[in-house]
Amino acid sequence: MSAIPDRAGGKSSGAVRLWLAVVAALVIAMVAVGGATRLTGSGLSITEWRPVTGIVPPLSEADWASEFAKYRDTPQYAILNQGMGLSAFKVLYGWEWGHRLLGRLLGLVFFLPLIVFWWRGMIRRRLGWGLLALGVLGGLQGAIGWIMVASGLEPGMTAVAPLKLALHLTTASLILAVVVWLAAGERPEALAPAPGRLRTTALLLPPMVLAQIFLGGLVAGSHAGLVYNTWPDMDGVLIPPADSLFAVRPWIENFVDNHLLVQFDHRLVAYILLAVALLHAVDAAVSAWGTLAARRAMMVAAFVLAQAGLGIATLLLAVPLWAALAHQVMAMGVLSAATIHARLSQGVRTGTAPQAASGRAYPGLAAQRA
Structure with a gap:
C-alpha cells in the first residue's frame, strides 16, 4: 500500500475532495x-471513558x-x-452520548476511506502524510476530551476546567482547519499564487482566528459571557482599569479566572482580527481588483464582520442557547473561509501550465507582466 508521488487524476482528486468535505462537515457538527x-x-x-463499549447506550431500566x-x-x-429525576438525567445523558457517538462516527468516516483511497493509489504522498498526522491529532483530541471531562469530576467542581475546555475546542x-487546508489543495485547476503581501496576510488570518476561538473557549468555560453584558463599554468604561483586570493573585490566573480580563481579551x-480582515480586503480590492484573491479576501472580511455582530448580539442578550450555538458554529465558518483563502493564496499546482492559471486567476496582473 503506497501513496502516489504526484497528483491523482481528476476523478480520484474529486473523490478525495468530497470525502474531506464530509469530514469537515462532521467536525463542524461535532x-x-x-x-x-x-x-x-x-x-x-x-462519568467513564469507554471508547469501544461506550457506543451502546443503557438499554434497560437496570442499566439506566x-x-x-x-x-x-x-x-x-x-x-x-x-x-x-431519572427522566431529566436521560436528557443530559443523551446529549453527551450523542456527542461521543458523533466522535466515533467521525473516526470511521475518516479512517475507512483513508485506507481505501491509499490502497487504490488515489492519495499523493504529501497529502497522505498530512492525513496520517491528522489522524493522530484526532486521537489526541479524544484524549483531551476525556481529560477535560475528568477535570469536572474532581471534588468541588460543577463544570469542566475552562482552560481544558478551551484547549478541546x-x-x-x-x-477543521487542517482538513479544509488539505481539501483546498486538491483543487482540480491550477491557480497562481496571490501577490506577496496579500499572500502573507492571508496566512496570518487562520492563526488569528484560532487564537480568538481559544479565547472564546475561555469565555465559555468560565461563563464570562454572563457578566458585563453591555457594548462597547465594559462595566461603564471602554478600557477597564488595570487593578480590575489583574485583581486576582497570582496575576497569571487572571487570564483564566478573572471574568473581566477573560472577556476583555x-x-x-x-477588534484586531476585524481590523486586519477589513484592511486585507481593502488592500486586495485596490491592488488585485477582479481577482479570485480579492473576492476571497472580501468574503473572509464579511464572515468576520458577521461573526462580530453575532458575538455582540449574544453578549447583549446574555448568551441565550440559540445565539451561543450560532456564534460557535459561525466561528467554524470564519475559520474555514480564512483557511481556504490562505491555502489558495499560496497557489495550486496541477498539470495545467502556470502561465495559463495565472491568466485565469489574475488577468489584470498577468497582462501587466506581459
Whole structure:
C-alpha cells in the first residue's frame, strides 16, 4: 500500500475532495453538538471513558439506574442538580452520548476511506502524510476530551476546567482547519499564487482566528459571557482599569479566572482580527481588483464582520442557547473561509501550465507582466 508521488487524476482528486468535505462537515457538527452539550450542562453526565463499549447506550431500566447512580456521586449532582429525576438525567445523558457517538462516527468516516483511497493509489504522498498526522491529532483530541471531562469530576467542581475546555475546542478547530487546508489543495485547476503581501496576510488570518476561538473557549468555560453584558463599554468604561483586570493573585490566573480580563481579551482580539480582515480586503480590492484573491479576501472580511455582530448580539442578550450555538458554529465558518483563502493564496499546482492559471486567476496582473 503506497501513496502516489504526484497528483491523482481528476476523478480520484474529486473523490478525495468530497470525502474531506464530509469530514469537515462532521467536525463542524461535532463542535455544534459539543457546544449544545456544554450549554445544557450535559458534559459530566457520563462519568467513564469507554471508547469501544461506550457506543451502546443503557438499554434497560437496570442499566439506566446504574448510570444514574454514578452521576449522583459527582459534585455537579450534589451541588447543582440535587433531586434530579431519572427522566431529566436521560436528557443530559443523551446529549453527551450523542456527542461521543458523533466522535466515533467521525473516526470511521475518516479512517475507512483513508485506507481505501491509499490502497487504490488515489492519495499523493504529501497529502497522505498530512492525513496520517491528522489522524493522530484526532486521537489526541479524544484524549483531551476525556481529560477535560475528568477535570469536572474532581471534588468541588460543577463544570469542566475552562482552560481544558478551551484547549478541546481549539484542537477541534485546528483539525477543521487542517482538513479544509488539505481539501483546498486538491483543487482540480491550477491557480497562481496571490501577490506577496496579500499572500502573507492571508496566512496570518487562520492563526488569528484560532487564537480568538481559544479565547472564546475561555469565555465559555468560565461563563464570562454572563457578566458585563453591555457594548462597547465594559462595566461603564471602554478600557477597564488595570487593578480590575489583574485583581486576582497570582496575576497569571487572571487570564483564566478573572471574568473581566477573560472577556476583555476576547473583545480586544476580535477588534484586531476585524481590523486586519477589513484592511486585507481593502488592500486586495485596490491592488488585485477582479481577482479570485480579492473576492476571497472580501468574503473572509464579511464572515468576520458577521461573526462580530453575532458575538455582540449574544453578549447583549446574555448568551441565550440559540445565539451561543450560532456564534460557535459561525466561528467554524470564519475559520474555514480564512483557511481556504490562505491555502489558495499560496497557489495550486496541477498539470495545467502556470502561465495559463495565472491568466485565469489574475488577468489584470498577468497582462501587466506581459
